Amino acid sequence: MKQFNRFLLIWDQKFSQILLGLVLFTTVFLLSLASPFFMTWDNWRNILDQSALQVIIAVGMTFVICTGGIDLSVGSVTALSGVCMAAAMHAGVSVEMAVFGGIVAGAFVGMSNGLLVSRLNLNPFIVTLGTMAVARGVALIITKGIPIYGFSREFTWWGNGHIGPLNPPMLTAVFIALLGALVLNKTKLGYYTLALGGNEEALRRSGVAYKLYKLIVYTICGITAAIGGLVVTARLNTAEPLAGSMFELDAIAAVVLGGTDMKGGRGSITGTVTACLLLGVLRNGLTILSIPSYYQQLAIGVIILVAIIISELRLKNAPGHGNIIH
């Protein structure tokens, strides 16, 4: 009986991930029946390459959403960090320092978000809507609206290089996802990230420097978005000031699809990664099946809505959502 209870508990906590895994598996199975090309390595390499960028950005977003917040600025930050790297390299700065500078720029935007949200207690939706416009504006000012292109091989390796059968974006994504899962599940930062979303006041009354932790979480999201900027810029060999628009929506969609609660308190990096893969597989599959891209957009939108409806219906019976009998 105790074993069974334990099973139920795990089932309850991992419900989203298990369901998502099953959906991914079924989709892959059906697509492999529908098209002989789908299961080839070339195609999978393509899927993983596309998903890698989304994973990198969505991991940071998972942390922010776990605190009950949101970061709309990630798309602009990918553009800003790419533009900073490009401008620095064209000014003669070394590749390492340029990449470092671009990531610092992303961390700075994230930190500004964190400061405004935690210190001034402002609504993260509005704050990051503002910094989204500011970061985009700065990227346009730096480039005067004209893309910067043409970088050294050393830099473009980050987007197009080869490491065995894989490439740097994929390995970066794997590294960030593993690190993110470790931090979220095993460290104080992760514990407090989830507690912030669950009951911020409880954390305050326990004497935790909760504002500092919130600041760190937003900074992490800025850093992952900046790493996304590195990948995009290196892959295209171009720093486009308008790059990364709608990235924030893709990232939020993946996080929510992955079972992280928009109200905060529960979240999973595994879920986020699985959701990124599912979205990647779907886009790829629909393309292979020659379904026009307008329908792809529609299909993916519907899937996200269905996922949210399922998770909301289930959460109505879960703890921490106002229906507990005290």
Next chain:
Amino acid sequence: MSNQSIKPTIEIAHLSKSFGNIEALCDVSLEIYSGEILAIVGDNGAGKSTLIKILSGALTADQGQIIVGDKSYSSLSPGKAIGLGISTVYQDLALVDCRDVASNIFLGWEPVYAGFFVDKRKMQKEAGKILADLQINIPSLNTPVGLLSGGQRQGVAVARAILQGGKVIIFDEPTAAMGLQESAKVIKLLLKLREEGIAVIVISHNLHQVFEISDRICVMRHGRVAAICKTKESLPSQIVELIMGAPDKGACVAAGVYSDEAI
């Protein structure tokens, strides 16, 4: 229980606090001794909550001192209060519903290994031990606290206060939202804490309960201490009179007048 020759665990000296024009606390002094249960009673707005919030570090007093050991403090933060051994079990319990029992008990004080990773095994082991000591029965330490019953949740909040090393544990309305059986359990728990030499402060509206468990009763009225009585030497009717203000003297007489007469 309390013996005036023993040094108090905590002494509150002349605390005052105003919110704008409203005087929430006015020159409140109080001593709390280890191994006693001090009940604080009073009508709504009498200043009980303000006093407790200042003690637990949630509010800062305008004037006055909190004396712990040889040191006196004019203000505390939540972390500092806990560090000094003042733990609070809030009325809303301050639990994170979506997190498991052990994470809640150790909230803010998680043990780490390798300087970085939370030692979950140690947390679960110690949480299990504290809960067993308190005779609180919780099926699994992995359960999110949102799924527990009121009494179990209270137990988790108390376990946290004990883990924080509380020499003084403040209970804000510990049985307000509970059934009879669960209330009885909580009362047993309070008596057990007293036995262990912890100074217990209980805020309650339930006079019957106050008389059942407390050693001393502090009656607050209009932000002042109207009286501090030994429970054994008082009658419920006297306490009610102190809470309400004696009817024959009328409401216009300042509450402070009674404090001298009553003691």
